[in-house]
Amino acid sequence: xxxxxxxxxxxxxxxxxxxxxxxxxxxxxxxxxxxxxxxxxxxxxxxxxxxxxxxxxxxxxxxxxxxxxxxxxxxxxxxxxxxxxxxxxxxxxxxxxxxxxxxxxxxxxxxxxxxxxxxxxxxxxxxxxxxxxxxxxxxxxxxxxxxxxxxxxxxxxxxxxxxxxxxxxxxxxxxxxxxxxxxxxxxxxxxxxxxxxxxxxxxxxxxxxxxxxxxxxxxxxxxxxxxxxxxxxxxxxxxxxxxxxxxxxxxxxxxxxxxxxxxxxxxxxxxxxxxxxxxxxxxxxxxxxxxxxxxxxxxxxxxxxxxxxxxxxxxxxxxxxxxxxxxxxxxxxxxxxxxxxxxxxxxxxxxxxxxxxxxxxxxxxxxxxxxxxxxxxxxxxxxxxxxxxxxxxxxxxxxxxxxxxxxxxxxxxxxxxxxxxxxxxxxxxxxxxxxxxxxxxxxxxxxxxxxxxxxxxxxxxxxxxxxxxxxxxxxxxxxxxxxxxxxxxxxxxxxxxxxxxxxxxxxxxxxxxxxxxxxxxxxxxxxxxxxxxxxxxxxxxxxxxxxxxxxxxxxxxxxxxxxxxxxxxxxxxxxxxxxxxxxxxxxxxxxxxxxxxxxxxxxxxxxxxxxxxxxxxxxxxxxxxxxxxxxxxxxxxxxxxxxxxxxxxxxxxxxxxxxxxxxxxxxxxxxxxxxxxxxxxxxxxxxxxxxxxxxxxxxxxxxxxxxxxxxxxxxxxxxxxxxxxxxxxxxxxxxxxxxxxxxxxxxxxxxxxx
RNA sequence: GCCGAAGUGGCGGAAUUGGUAGACGCGCUGGAUUCAAAAUCCAGUGGUAGCAAUACCGUGUGGGUUCGAUUCCCACCUUCGGUACCA
Numbered sequence: 001x002x003x004x005x006x007x008x009x010x011x012x013x014x015x016x017x018x019x020x021x022x023x024x025x026x027x028x029x030x031x032x033x034x035x036x037x038x039x040x041x042x043x044x045x046x047x048x049x050x051x052x053x054x055x056x057x058x059x060x061x062x063x064x065x066x067x068x069x070x071x072x073x074x075x076x077x078x079x080x081x082x083x084x085x086x087x088x089x090x091x092x093x094x095x096x097x098x099x100x101x102x103x104x105x106x107x108x109x110x111x112x113x114x115x116x117x118x119x120x121x122x123x124x125x126x127x128x129x130x131x132x133x134x135x136x137x138x139x140x141x142x143x144x145x146x147x148x149x150x151x152x153x154x155x156x157x158x159x160x161x162x163x164x165x166x167x168x169x170x171x172x173x174x175x176x177x178x179x180x181x182x183x184x185x186x187x188x189x190x191x192x193x194x195x196x197x198x199x200x201x202x203x204x205x206x207x208x209x210x211x212x213x214x215x216x217x218x219x220x221x222x223x224x225x226x227x228x229x230x231x232x233x234x235x236x237x238x239x240x241x242x243x244x245x246x247x248x249x250x251x252x253x254x255x256x257x258x259x260x261x262x263x264x265x266x267x268x269x270x271x272x273x274x275x276x277x278x279x280x281x282x283x284x285x286x287x288x289x290x291x292x293x294x295x296x297x298x299x300x301x302x303x304x305x306x307x308x309x310x311x312x313x314x315x316x317x318x319x320x321x322x323x324x325x326x327x328x329x330x331x332x333x334x335x336x337x338x339x340x341x342x343x344x345x346x347x348x349x350x351x352x353x354x355x356x357x358x359x360x361x362x363x364x365x366x367x368x369x370x371x372x373x374x375x376x377x378x379x380x381x382x383x384x385x386x387x388x389x390x391x392x393x394x395x396x397x398x399x400x401x402x403x404x405x406x407x408x409x410x411x412x413x414x415x416x417x418x419x420x421x422x423x424x425x426x427x428x429x430x431x432x433x434x435x436x437x438x439x440x441x442x443x444x445x446x447x448x449x450x451x452x453x454x455x456x457x458x459x460x461x462x463x464x465x466x467x468x469x470x471x472x473x474x475x476x477x478x479x480x481x482x483x484x485x486x487x488x489x490x491x492x493x494x495x496x497x498x499x500x501x502x503x504x505x506x507x508x509x510x511x512x513x514x515x516x517x518x519x520x521x522x523x524x525x526x527x528x529x530x531x532x533x534x535x536x537x538x539x540x541x542x543x544x545x546x547x548x549x550x551x552x553x554x555x556x557x558x559x560x561x562x563x564x565x566x567x568x569x570x571x572x573x574x575x576x577x578x579x580x581x582x583x584x585x586x587x588x589x590x591x592x593x594x595x596x597x598x599x600x601x602x603x604x605x606x607x608x609x610x611x612x613x614x615x616x617x618x619x620x621x622x623x624x625x626x627x628x629x630x631x632x633x634x635x636x637x638x639x640x641x642x643x644x645x646x647x648x649x650x651x652x653x654x655x656x657x658x659x660x661x662x663x664x665x666x667x668x669x670x671x672x673x674x675x676x677x678x679x680x681x682x683x684x685x686x687x688x689x690x691x692x693x694x695x696x697x698x699x700x701x702x703x704x705x706x707x708x709x710x711x712x713x714x715x716x717x718x719x720x721x722x723x724x725x726x727x728x729x730x731x732x733x734x735x736x737x738x739x740x741x742x743x744x745x746x747x748x749x750x751x752x753x754x
Numbered sequence: 755g756c757c758g759a760a761g762u763g764g765c766g767g768a769a770u771u772g773g774u775a776g777a778c779g780c781g782c783u784g785g786a787u788u789c790a791a792a793a794u795c796c797a798g799u800g801g802u803a804g805c806a807a808u809a810c811c812g813u814g815u816g817g818g819u820u821c822g823a824u825u826c827c828c829a830c831c832u833u834c835g836g837u838a839c840c841a
Contacts, residue, residue, distance in 0.1 A: 380841095391841085393841090
C-alpha cells in the first residue's frame with residue numbers, strides 16, 4: 001500500500017500548530033539552541049536549496065529534544081534590504097507591502113516542510129518593535145569607546161573626565177588618529193570641538209569615507225552591485241566618492257576577534273577565512289626622521305631584523321608627508337605620478353601590476369646607521385595598510401627588489417640563507433649578516449633584538465597590525481533602519497533619547513535616489529524637526545539587524561528591553577548554527593563584534609555567540625542553454641527547463657512560443673540565426689547545452705519545494721535532501737533518484753499497514 | 755602567489771583510535787506480474803580471465819611505515835573555495 005504522505009503529514013502539522021508542540025520557555029532542563037541563518041524574504045520564494053540547512057538543523061533539534069534537552073529552534077526574516085527597494089522603484093510597490101507578502105509566501109513554504117520551529121518567536125528586522133533595539137545598540141556603540149586599560153568598551157563620559165584631568169596625554173583608548181591637547185585646551189573647547197575629539201574614539205563614529213558612485217546611474221552602489229569596477233546593471237564606470245558617513249570601530253576588537261576563534265567549533269576553512277580577514281601580523285613600527293625638513297615617517301614591518309638591509313623608503317602616493325618632502329626639482333614628476341596613480345581604476349591596478357613610482361627628492365635618516373635613505377612614492381604601497389609607508393629591503397622582498405632594479409637602487413643583502421631573487425619576507429630562516437650587532441643571530445632572535453634596540457633608542461616600538469578595516473555603517477538607501485541621530489544647525493550630532501525609540505521609517509510615496517542623495521532626504525516633513533534639528537537621512541546597512549537577532553529570539557516579545565537577563569542567562573548562546581559560507585567574513589564577523597560589545601556592557605554572559613557552526617553547501621540547478629551565433633557574436637540564453645524534452649531538445653513550436661512571450665529572445669531570426677536539426681519524423685528542434693549552476697530565477701532552473709512535497713511528501717523531500725550527499729558539499733538537484741527514497745518510505749509503511 | 759578543502763564503480767556517495775573497500779540510492783541487465791505499458795516485486799551489477807570454484811588487479815600519481823593503509827608519513831598532480839602589491 002502506498003504511504004499517504006500528504007494526508008498524514010497535514011494531520012500532524014496541524015496538530016503541532018494547535019498544540020504548540022514546539023513552543024518552549026525557560027525551564028530547569030538543560031537548554032540547546034539550534035539556529036538557522038534567517039533568510040532574506042525575496043520575491044522568488046524558497047527553492048529546494050534553501051531548506052537543506054533547515055532540514056539538517058531540524059533533525060538536530062528533534063534529536064536533542066528526544067535526548068531531553070529544552071530546544072530553542074526559532075525562525076525569522078532578515079527583511080530589510082536592497083532587492084525590496086529596487087523592486088519598489090521599478091514596480092511602485094512599497095517595500096513594506098512587498099516584504100509582508102514575501103514573508104507570507106516563505107512561511108507557507110516552511111510550514112509545508114514540517115520544520116519544528118517555535119513560530120511564536122518569529123521576528124522581522126524591519127519591524128519597528130525589533131529595530132528600535134537595533135537603534136538602541138547603535139546608540140550604545142556611539143556612547144562608548146574602547147578602553148585599552150580595561151580591554152573593553154567603556155562609557156564615553158569616562159573619557160571626558162580623563163580629558164578634563166589629563167588632556168590627551170597617555171589616553172588609554174583606541175582612536176582613529178593620535179590627538180594632542182592639554183586638559184586646559186580640552187576644558188576650553190566648545191561643544192562642537194569636543195564632539196569632534198570624541199568622534200575620534202566612539203565605537204560608532206562619523207568620518208569621511210568612500211562610496212561607490214556611478215555617474216551614469218546617478219546613484220551610490222553597494223559593493224555587490226559593483227562587479228570588476230563597473231556597475232552590475234549597465235556596466236557603467238564606478239568611482240570612489242568621499243562622503244561623510246557613519247562607521248563602526250570593529251578594529252578595536254580585532255585582537256579579541258582573532259583570539260576568540262580558537263574556542264570555536266567551526267570548519268578550518270571558515271576559521272582560516274576569518275583569520276585572513278582580520279590579518280593579524282606581529283612586527284614593529286619604526287620612525288625614520290626626515291632630512292632637510294622637520295618631522296618623521298613611521299613604517300610598519302614584520303621584519304625589523306632586516307633594518308640594515310633597508311636602502312630606500314616608499315610612500316603611498318596619497319601619504320600626508322609627500323607634499324613637504326618633495327623638492328622643487330622633483331615637484332613636476334611627483335605631481336604627474338600622483339595624477340597617474342589616482343587615475344588608475346581598481347581593475348587597471350589589479351590586471352596591470354607594472355613597476356612604477358617617482359622620487360620625491362627627499363631623504364630620511366636610517367634610525368640605526370644614520371645613513372640617508374631616498375624616499376620614493378609608488379602605488380604598490382597602499383595608503384590603507386600599516387602606516388601607508390614602508391622601509392624597502394630589496395634583497396629580501398620581491399616587490400622592493402623589482403622596484404630597486406627598475407630605479408637602479410642598491411640591494412644590500414642581510415640574511416645569508418634567504419634566496420636572493422624573490423625571497424619571501426615570510427621565510428624566517430637564515431642568519432644575519434652585514435647587520436652590525438645583529439650579525440650571526442637567527443632571524444627569529446634578530447627580530448627580537450632589533451625591537452629591543454629600537455625601543456631603547458626610542459625610534460621604534462613593538463606593534464601588532466591588522467588588515468581588518470572599520471566597517472562603513474551608512475547606506476544611501478530607504479529600506480533600512482533609520483539612525484537615531486539628529487543634527488543641530490551647526491551640524492553637531494545629537495542622539496535621540498532611548499525612550500523616544502523607535503525612530504520610525506517614514507512612509508514615502510515615491511522612493512528616489514537623485515544626485516547621490518538618500519531617499520529619506522526627500523521626506524522634508526520627517527527630516528526637518530520642530531526643534532530645528534534635521535534627521536540623519538542615511539540608513540543602516542543590511543548587517544545591522546542580523547548582528548544580534550539570535551539574542552532577540554531568546555525573548556522576542558519583551559517591550560521594555562532588548563532581552564531579559566533571565567532569558568539570556570538561560571539560553572546563553574547558540575549551540576549549533578547552520579548557514580551558508582557566503583557570510584563567512586560579513587555577518588559572522590559583525591555578529592561576533594556586537595556580541596563582544598554587549599559582553600563588555602554586561603548584557604550577555606558569553607564571549608562568543610556561535611559555539612558550533614555548520615556550513616551547508618549549495619544545491620545547484622541543472623539549467624539548459626541555447627547557444628546562438630548572431631552576426632558573428634556568440635551568446636547563450638537560459639531556456640526554462642520544462643520547455644525542453646528529456647533529450648534536452650527544444651522543438652520549434654515551443655521556441656516560437658518562447659519568442660513571443662520572452663523579450664530575451666527578441667531579435668533572433670528563427671530561420672537564419674539558429675542551428676536547427678531534425679529528428680526521425682523531420683520535426684525541427686534546437687539542441688540545448690546542459691549546465692550545473694547556482695539556482696536562480698534568472699537562470700530558469702529553479703525547483704520549488706512545494707511541487708516536490710506535493711508529489712512525494714515532506715518526508716520524502718527531507719530524506720532525499722539528506723541523502724543527496726555530505727551537508728557541506730555543493731551538489732546538483734537530481735529529481736530522478738528521489739524515487740529510491742520514496743520507495744523506501746512506502747516499504748516502511750507496508751511493514752505496519754499492508 | 756598565499757591560505758583552506760577534496761580526489762573511491764557508469765553516477766551521487768558509504769567505510770578513518772589502521773582490520774572483509776564499494777553500505778544505501780540512481781542507472782543498467784535478467785526475471786515475475788500485465789493484453790500491453792506505467793507502477794511494483796525478485797535476482798545480478800568494480801575491472802580482467804574462467805562454464806565454474808576461483809585467481810589477479812583496484813580508493814588521483816610515485817615512494818615510505820606496518821603482519822595489514824581509502825585511513826598514517828614524504829613528494830607530486832588535478833579540481834573546488836577564499837584571498838591578493840597586506841610590507
